[in-house]
Amino acid sequence: MTNQLAVDKIKILYLDDERPSLNAFKAVLREQHEVFITTNEQHAYELLDQHRDIRIVFSDQSMPTHSGTDFFEKISHLYPLPIRILVTGYNEDEQHIIDAINRGNIFRYLKKPWSVETLNRIIAEANKSYLTTSLLQQKNSELTEAYAELDKFAYSVSHDMRGPLAGIMSAMQLLRITDDPDERKEIVEIAINSAERLDRYIINLHDYYSIRRGKLSITEIDLVILKKELEQLYEAMANAKQIEFSINLHVEEPFRNDEMAIRLILTNLISNAFKYQKKAGESKYVEVDIEVENGVAVFSVRDNGIGIKEHYLTEIFTLFFRASLDEAGSGLGLYNVKNVVEQLGGQISVASTFDVGSTFRVVLPNK
Amino acid sequence: MMFSFLVIDDDDLDCMIAKKFISLTGKATEISVMQSANEALNFLSGFEYTAPSFSWVIVLDVMMPGMDGFQFLDEFSKFPPSIKRHFRIMILTLSNDPYRLKKLGEYPTVSAVLEKPITLEKLNDTLLKIQESVA
Numbered sequence: 001m002t003n004q005l006a007v008d009k010i011k012i013l014y015l016d017d018e019r020p021s022l023n024a025f026k027a028v029l030r031e032q033h034e035v036f037i038t039t040n041e042q043h044a045y046e047l048l049d050q051h052r053d054i055r056i057v058f059s060d061q062s063m064p065t066h067s068g069t070d071f072f073e074k075i076s077h078l079y080p081l082p083i084r085i086l087v088t089g090y091n092e093d094e095q096h097i098i099d100a101i102n103r104g105n106i107f108r109y110l111k112k113p114w115s116v117e118t119l120n121r122i123i124a125e126a127n128k129s130y131l132t133t134s135l136l137q138q139k140n141s142e143l144t145e146a147y148a149e150l151d152k153f154a155y156s157v158s159h160d161m162r163g164p165l166a167g168i169m170s171a172m173q174l175l176r177i178t179d180d181p182d183e184r185k186e187i188v189e190i191a192i193n194s195a196e197r198l199d200r201y202i203i204n205l206h207d208y209y210s211i212r213r214g215k216l217s218i219t220e221i222d223l224v225i226l227k228k229e230l231e232q233l234y235e236a237m238a239n240a241k242q243i244e245f246s247i248n249l250h251v252e253e254p255f256r257n258d259e260m261a262i263r264l265i266l267t268n269l270i271s272n273a274f275k276y277q278k279k280a281g282e283s284k285y286v287e288v289d290i291e292v293e294n295g296v297a298v299f300s301v302r303d304n305g306i307g308i309k310e311h312y313l314t315e316i317f318t319l320f321f322r323a324s325l326d327e328a329g330s331g332l333g334l335y336n337v338k339n340v341v342e343q344l345g346g347q348i349s350v351a352s353t354f355d356v357g358s359t360f361r362v363v364l365p366n367k
Numbered sequence: 368m369m370f371s372f373l374v375i376d377d378d379d380l381d382c383m384i385a386k387k388f389i390s391l392t393g394k395a396t397e398i399s400v401m402q403s404a405n406e407a408l409n410f411l412s413g414f415e416y417t418a419p420s421f422s423w424v425i426v427l428d429v430m431m432p433g434m435d436g437f438q439f440l441d442e443f444s445k446f447p448p449s450i451k452r453h454f455r456i457m458i459l460t461l462s463n464d465p466y467r468l469k470k471l472g473e474y475p476t477v478s479a480v481l482e483k484p485i486t487l488e489k490l491n492d493t494l495l496k497i498q499e500s501v502a
Contacts, residue, residue, distance in 0.1 A: 167381060173486050173487065190384060
C-alpha cells in the first residue's frame with residue numbers, strides 16, 4: 001500500500017482566495033501529484049465534475065464570498081467520494097473548525113503556514129482513507145450484484161430441479177392407476193426423460209460452479225486424442241439421428257490450455273449442434289474445425305440445424321435464457337461456455353440464420 | 368359437466384403428463400396442447416365459438432420462456448367478454464411463493480391455482496371448484 005501511494009499520481013484540488021497560498025501549494029506538490037488550484041468556487045465544482053477521480057479536496061476556511069465549511073457541506077452531497085481537508089488561517093476561530101467538522105464532515109484540518117512534511121503526511125493519510133472507502137464501495141456493489149445473481153440463481157435452480165422431479169412424481173402417480181401396458185411404457189419413458197433432464201441440469205450446475213471457483217491449469221493438450229474422444233462420444237448420437245459428424249484439425253504448433261475448459265466448451269457447443277437439428281432435415285451435419293497457429297486457437301462448430309432467430313442472438317449467452325422451446329435446455333450451457341472463454345482471455349461469436357443453421361466460433365490465445 | 372381443455376406449457380413432458388391426468392378425470396371432450404402463450408393467443412383470437420356458454424378450461428403454466436403466464440393473462444384480459452365467458456383458467460405452477468400466488472389470485476380470470484406435481488385427486492378437486500364457481 002505504501003508503495004502504491006508513492007507511485008500513484010494523486011489528483012488534488014485546492015480552493016483558496018489567496019493566490020500565493022495556491023501557488024505555494026502547487027509548487028510543492030506538482031512533481032508528485034496532479035494539482036488543480038482555483039480561487040473560484042464555481043470553478044471548483046466544474047473541476048470536480050470534469051475530474052471524477054479527484055481524491056482530495058483542500059479548501060481555505062475564510063473566503064470573501066463563502067466559507068470553506070459551506071463549500072464542503074455542498075460537495076459532501078454532490079461529490080461525496082473525495083476526502084475533504086480544511087485549511088485555516090493562523091488565528092482561526094475554534095468554532096469555525098468545529099462547524100467544519102460537524103457540517104462539512106472534514107477529514108483533517110491544516111493550519112497555515114503549513115510545513116511540507118505535514119502536508120505530505122496529511123495527503124498520505126487522506127489518500128489511504130480514500131482508497132479504503134472506494135474499495136469498500138466497490139466490494140459493496142460487487143456484493144449487491146452477487147446477491148442479486150444468487151437470488152435469481154436460487155429461484156431458477158429450485159424451479160429447474162423441481163420441474164423434472166414433479167414430472168417423475170406425477171409419472172409414478174399415473175403408473176399406479178394405469179393398466180394398459182402401452183400406456184405404462186409411455187409413462188415410464190416420461191419418468192426416464194425427466195430423470196435425465198434433472199441429471200443434465202445438475203452436471204451443468206456443477207460446471208457452473210467449477211468455472212466460477214476453478215483455477216485454470218494450463219497443460220499441453222493433444223488435439224488428436226481429443227478429436228478421437230469426441231468422435232467416440234458422439235458416434236451413437238450421430239448414428240441415431242442420422243447426422244454427419246466430422247472434426248477437422250489444422251494444428252501448426254503445440255496447443256497449451258486448460259483441458260477441462262476446452263472440453264466444456266467443445267462438448268457444450270457440439271451437444272447444442274446435435275440437439276437443435278431440424279426434426280425432418282436431410283443430409284444433416286455437425287462440423288468442427290480446430291485450427292492452432294500463430295499463437296491463436298480457433299474452434300468452429302457448424303451445423304445446418306434450426307438456427308437462431310436474429311433477435312435472440314444477443315441473448316443466447318445470458319444466464320437461464322432459452323431461445324427454443326422445442327428442446328429441453330437448462331439455460332446454463334452457453335452461459336458457462338461464454339464464462340470459460342472469457343476466463344481464458346478469448347472470444348465467442350455466433351453467426352446464425354433461422355431455419356438454415358448456426359456457426360459458433362471460439363478464439364482463444366494459445367497459452 | 369364436460370369440458371374442452373387447452374393446456375399451455377412450454378415443457379413437452381409436462382404437457383404429456385397434464386394431458387394424461389386430464390383424460391383420466393373423464394371430464395374432457397377434447398384436449399388441445401399449445402407449447403407457447405403466443406400460439407395459444409393466436410388460437411383463441413381465431414377461434415369460432417359455437418357453444419352457448421362456458422365450456423373451456425385453460426390449463427396455464429406460469430414460468431415459460433418468451434411470453435410467460437402473467438403476460439398471457441394480461442393479454443387474455445383484453446379479449447371481449449363474448450370470448451372470455453367461454454373460458455375458465457386453471458394455473459398449473461411449481462411455485463409455492465406466496466407473493467406469486469397472491470398476484471395470480473388477483474387476476475379475475477384465474478379460477479384456480481394447482482401446484483405441481485399434479486395428481487388426479489388435486490385435479491379433480493380443482494375441476495369441482497371451477498364447476499361450483501360457475502353454478
